[in-house]
Amino acid sequence: MGTADHITWHHTAVTKESRHLLNGHQSCVLWFTGLSGSGKSTLANAVDEVLFQQRCRSYVLDGDNIRHGLNRDLSFGAEDRKENIRRIGEVAKLFVDSGQIVSSAFISPFREDRQLVRSMFAPGEFIEVYVHCPIQVCEERDPKGLYKKARKGVIPDFTGVSSPYEPPHHPEIVIETDKMSIEQSVKEILAYLKEKKIL
Structure with a gap:
């Protein structure tokens, strides 16, 4: 018998639904996926700032x-990249259970890993946001200088250069950051959340 055989899930006294009522909004994970330099973190933080201003x-x-x-x-x-995404999925699930809207900004290059995380959530709670940007534009931006290092072979297994990125087949939202401003992108994401009655 493994350690997990002796562990029982403890149900909390305050439910997720009760937290939704208190907050005045539903909870979910906005899973931002895309190449390095596509704008995932910038967009996730911009969305979070607006949600905060709206008292979410x-x-x-x-x-x-x-x-x-x-x-x-x-x-x-x-294998470690796979485990990285699995752990984040578990953390995001706890945030959603606590009644929050969590924005998760990770390259998460493989569809199988993203699907595993999606399977952790109830229908409608996992919102895949594909932050689409051509790799040429990402390399021009290269905010951390990672592409230059990858091209020189300093960073092995770099997504888009020496390791593949598998775009989502059916993301809930697609944001083209080479064509849309941050403001336009945030509006589109908030419009989706309102349409799905999360906000």
Whole structure:
């Protein structure tokens, strides 16, 4: 018997539905996926700022920030990248259970990993936001200088250069950051949340 055989899920006294009533909005995860430099973190933070101004309970989970703490033990190899996304999915699920709108900004390059995270949530709670941007534009932006390092072979297994990115087949939202401003992008995401009666 494994350790998990001795663990029972503890149901909390305050339900997710009760938190929704208190907050005045539903909870969900906005899962921002796209190439490095596509604008995921910028967009996630812009959405979060507007939600905060509207007195919504929200939070941003950012790839780099999570690797400073929770996932600092993981490398960028295939199996560790998979585990990185699984852990984030579990953390995002806890935030959604707490009644919050959580914006998760991770490259999460593989469809299988994103589908695994989607399966953790109730229907409508996982909103995949494909932050689409041509790799040429991402390389021109290169805010952290990662593409230059990847092209020189300093960073192995870099998504879009030496490791593949699998675009979503049916994302809930597509944002083309090479064509849309941050303001337009935020409006489109908020319009979706209102349409689905999350806000």
